[in-house]
Amino acid sequence: MRTDLRQPRLTVLYVDDEEMACKYFARAAGAEYEVLLAQGADQAIEMLRNDSGRTAVLVTDFRMPGRNGADLLRQVAAEYPQIVRILVTAYADKDMLLQTVNSGEVFRILEKPLGLQAVRDVLALARERHRERQSRHQRLTAIDETLAFLAHELNTPLAAIANFARGVESRSSAEYDPQRQAEIGQAAAVMHSNAQYCLAVISSFLQSVRGNGERPLTSENDRDITAGSLIMALLDSYPFTGPQRNWVEVELHGDFIVHTLPNCVSLVLSSLLNNGLRALTDVPKPSLRFRVVAQPDPVICISDNGPGIPPDVMERLLVDPVTTHAAAGGNGLGMIFCNRVMQSFGGGIRIESIPGAGTTVTLEFPQTKNRMHSNRSGQ
Known part of the structure; x- marks a missing residue:
């Protein structure tokens, strides 16, 4: 029995209102990638909503009827940040290009007419970027789960310590002389305060991680991190x-x-x-x-x-x-x-x-x- 251990091909969604451009891109990239084709921004969004996270790379033309490529990139960046985004343009619109790049909505720009090698080179870079994002997401998920476990394990004993300290503080007044009462009450108050502080730190840190689930964490061994x-x-x-x-x-x-x-x-x-x-x-x-x-x-x-x-x-x-x-x-x-x-x-x-x-x-x-x-x- 033969088992194929190769990784599944990455899915690339190409968006262009020109049918010939779509066919050319499919031929250029189809050997290495699964290519999906859309002839407008709205159709592309509908496909993304129906593909259950399959698409790894979006390549879109800029000039299209209705919504242009920059508008599509903005929506994809907001709704599907894990997708690597590439813009195709035949127009030397410097202001548009600068605005799109500076806004962080595009990974690379391809110029028309598309060259076969240029398409393959940019898709190879996009594939590496996608793998990096997947790896980072997996690490963050593991960190999130670890923190959740630690928070759960620490929360219960810390809460018990806080409640015990509050009980000691309230009962000490009935069992000891005034000086001893004050000493025990103060110690219990400090214990309670410290336990509450630890609980707050755990809650704050865990909420920060969960609230920023795609936050970039880089390896301490990486070099030249600027x-x-x-x-x-x-x-x-x-x-x-x-x-x-x-x-x-x-x-x-x-x-x-x-x-x-x-x-x-x-x-x-x-x-x-x-x-x-x-x-x-x-x-x-x-x-x-x-x-x-x-x-x-x-x-x-x-x-x-x-x-x-x-x-x-x-x-x-x-x-x-x-x-x-x-x-x-x-x-x-x-x-x-x-x-x-x-x-x-x-x-x-x-x-x-x-x-x-x-x-x-x-x-x-x-x-x-x-x-x-x-x-x-x-x-």
């Missing part, structure tokens, strides 16, 4: 809703390598992005900007034009669990976590905010792998 690549990976996979992706811009004034803990820096960036988007919910013209600066000191700045942070909250933001989003489930631990991550490898966080005019959070990185920055938590 600040810019971490941001672009985050924007490529963050689960934006509605028009949120259009609020975000990226400026690169040089770039630099994140030598230490890129996984944790990714988590910090994701947390800050989440905070910024939440702050912009009711802003008429929301804007959130990532700015990477390499010299003289390497930093990443995240700025929004939201309502700003009240001065009394600013004073405690990096040292106390204080939040302006308690009604939405915020517990104020996110910024403390972000600050401690940055401090762990010699960096720091600086926050500037003007009520009514927005907030800028600056992540400061050491110049070299061994250089340590001063502790800035008091700023």
Whole structure:
């Protein structure tokens, strides 16, 4: 009995209103890929909704009747972020191309008339990108399941400790002399407070991971992971809703390598992005900007034009669990976590905010792998 162990062919959806272009693409790619054909944006979306996640790569022409390719790319980026997106165009529309590339909606651009080798080369790159995304998704799923298990296992004993401490604190007043009562009550209160803090940390971290299920986590052994690549990976996979992706811009004034803990820096960036988007919910013209600066000191700045942070909250933001989003489930631990991550490898966080005019959070990185920055938590 013969068993075929080859991997199934990747599925590529090609969208073009010209029948001859569709046939040419199918011939060019059909030997290596399963090719699906659609003659418009609406038909392509209908096919994606019916294929149960089979499509790995979308290749679309730009000029089509009705909705153009850029509009299709935007919808696919929002609804099917796992699909690698490629734009085909015969028009030297520089502004359109720049806007599409800068918005993160396209992986590569192919020019018409399509060349056989160009199609194969770009699809090979897209196949590798898809495999990377699949591998990353599998790792994140494993991390998510592990965290869920740990949270479940720790939650019950911590809750029992908290309840026991509260009971000891309440009963001590009836059984001991006043001094002993005070000592036991204080110890029980500290125990209860610490248990509650641990419960809050577990809940906050688990919610962060689950709320950003496509968050980029990179291997600690990877080399030359740059600040810019971490941001672009985050924007490529963050689960934006509605028009949120259009609020975000990226400026690169040089770039630099994140030598230490890129996984944790990714988590910090994701947390800050989440905070910024939440702050912009009711802003008429929301804007959130990532700015990477390499010299003289390497930093990443995240700025929004939201309502700003009240001065009394600013004073405690990096040292106390204080939040302006308690009604939405915020517990104020996110910024403390972000600050401690940055401090762990010699960096720091600086926050500037003007009520009514927005907030800028600056992540400061050491110049070299061994250089340590001063502790800035008091700023």
